[in-house]
Amino acid sequence: MAFKDDAGAHDLVGRDQELAVLAAFIEAVRSGTARTLIVSGDAGVGKTALVEQACAAGTDVVIVKGAALPLAGQEVPYLGLRSAPAALAAPLFSSATHVPLPDAALRIDEWISAVADEQPVLLVIDDLQWVDQDSLDVLMYLAAGPPNRRFGLVCTLRTGELGEAHALHTWLADLRRLPGVRLCTLPALDRPGTEAQLGQLLGSPPGQSLVTEIFRHSGGNPYFNLLLSEGLATGSAQLPPGFPVDLRQAVLRSWRGLPEEVRNLTRILAVGGRAISGGDLESIAAMDSVQGVVPQLLRTATEAGILDLEPDGTYWFHHPLIAEVLEQGLSADERKRWHAAFCVLYENQLRDHPGGDRLTALADHYYLAGNVDEAFRCAVAAADAAARSGASGDALRMLQRAVSLWKQARSPNIRLRELWDRVRTEAFAAGHLPPSWKRWRNCLPAWTQCGNHWQQLNCGSGACTCAGPWAMRSLLRRTSTKPCASPPCSRAAGSTPSHWQSWRTRPSGTSAAALTQ
Incomplete structure (x- = not known):
């Protein structure tokens, strides 16, 4: 995913702890101790906004900012430093001639030392994952410089987009061996933080149903919160159908760069709706004649930051919103075909291992595949299993599904009144009052x-x-x-x-x- 890593021009919410870390970092630089800080996090989580707000408080500090770009066809030497102010960049880039690395590192280091004698200096580099190797070498030299000068290096790093062979992995490992280096990981907002941000964006406290819906989609990502809430009227209780175009483009930017066979495999996983093992996904792919060796396709998607390999060996999307956008982009026939394939998979597995959450998944896939009779049968059976295990929420959902299908199902083996009574019982047990x-x-x-x-x-x-x-x-x-x-x-x-x-x-x-x- 690639987009501006900012949540808008509003005050940050839910970032008190991280702002305190940056404030302590800047204070250490003021006191004459060189420091390096890497702020990492997912795209759109607010790394740039966090650093900008922290730097705005340092009115007595010289802030030098540089940034990189995601160039695919060529590499520009010192790209991460070319956008810095002329005072720093001019000695390096006053001519078209490429400056040798030793000269570049020495010139910048001398300029920083001279300025730091008068005022503290912060060099801020945005999007470290796109910085060229020449700039990385210069930054390493600066981070390893004199420990007692008033200089701080702050870099933002987007996680999940570095392949195994990316040079930045080695660079980061070497950097962290140096004294005075710290890594700060910026998480997504929690639900209260999302509610506070939506209050700023909408201009009034949002309704709880809207907060719940947006948080379910965004996972607390501030940029996703911004895109989902754009255009909403004050007092809106829910989101409109579908996703905004800007959100779809942002979510799928990295996905579109994957090979076609990898994209097809991730579409199947999105229809599956839950994390599954590589072996199960391979079985589904075989039913649908997906080309390619599935383990290699999964590795490619994982290295691109689209999928995560979970500790239990299953695969799921790094951000669930990717799955939602991918599934919405499929035709109804495609979705039904793949839902039917998942039905075959789970029916086979349930013969050997009855019960468990596979039964609930099977009921969902039969329902989404349009098989009413099997969807009704599995919904009742899944509700029974969930109730026995104390999962009242799952039991309630399956029973509500069964009620909605009762009139369409052929020869249902349970009376409608009995279903209503069970729905009522599980609703009270689960605390779900509509x-x-x-x-x-x-x-x-x-x-x-x-x-x-x-x-x-x-x-x-x-x-x-x-x-x-x-x-x-x-x-x-x-x-x-x-x-x-x-x-x-x-x-x-x-x-x-x-x-x-x-x-x-x-x-x-x-x-x-x-x-x-």
């Missing part, structure tokens, strides 16, 4: 006690009617000790409810207060 409960709870002021019963008033919002007679009566019964009179429209109580909340009883031991949280 947003509609909150809307209904907000309607409670529109209901008033009349003697020993409750009576509906006109709240003017229409939400009471939307709640449905069963659900509102159920909610009132759980939030009051008074009996609840049936609203006029509850004469239709003999019809089948469309929401699990419609059933009028709750599992034993469940408090009424749980429904109003």
Whole structure:
């Protein structure tokens, strides 16, 4: 992935610890101790913005900035230093003649020493992963310079884009042997940090449903948060369908540079929806006639920073958003074909190893492949297995799936009412109360006690009617000790409810207060 490593012109959030590290680094330089700091992290995580904000506080420090570019066809000598201010670059690049390395290193070192006698100096190099070898040699010379001068070297490094043969691996290993060198890894924001950033971007506190959705997609990457939230109106509760074009381009930039057979393999993995072993992926690739030796293709994708090899030997995308964007780019027929191939794989595995999370994966793939009968059967079986293992969240999702498929399935072996009861039980166990409960709870002021019963008033919002007679009566019964009179429209109580909340009883031991949280 390649894009500007910045989250916008807003104040940084969630970076107090890293800013403290940089503040201590600059203070050490002020005191006359040479230091080197490598700030590493994923693309878009905010490395450049972090360094810029820390340097802005050093008003008494001379800041010299350089940056590299991702040139593919040629290498420009000293590219990482050419964009530095003229005071530093002019002695090196005043003519078209290539300056020999010893002369370049000595000239820059002498200039830094002269300036450092008057003021502290920080040399900031952005995107170290693209710096040419000549610039790397000069930077190594500077980092190994006199330890008692007021000079600091700060470099930002994008992780996940260096192949095994990249010269920077050796350079970093040698650099870290030097005294005064430190590596600072910048992680993605956590959910509170994402919420704070969205508040800045949107101009008001975001709704929790929006924060949850964006954080699920972005994983806390500040640049992804920025792109996902662009164009959202204040008060938006959810994202629009699809992903913005800028986000798709940013996420897939490095992926597009992979060979075609590697891209095809990663598309299959994206449809799989979960980390799987190389052997399983090889089986799927064989069913779909994907060309190439799968282990070599996986190695190529891993070296490019697209996939990660997990400790358990499985492969998954370095950032899950890559999988989402890849799957959205496939046609419906392609997705169904590969989902069907995963069904064959998991059916074969379940014969030897029944149960486990493979059953849930199989139910998902049958559903996405459009096989209603098998999707219903596996959803019920997966719900049973998840409930036995205490995974109420998975059980709830599978049961909700089964309810949605019940009318379409041929000869379902379970009554719909029984499914609704199980959904309700697992929902309480998992603590998953749908947003509609909150809307209904907000309607409670529109209901008033009349003697020993409750009576509906006109709240003017229409939400009471939307709640449905069963659900509102159920909610009132759980939030009051008074009996609840049936609203006029509850004469239709003999019809089948469309929401699990419609059933009028709750599992034993469940408090009424749980429904109003």
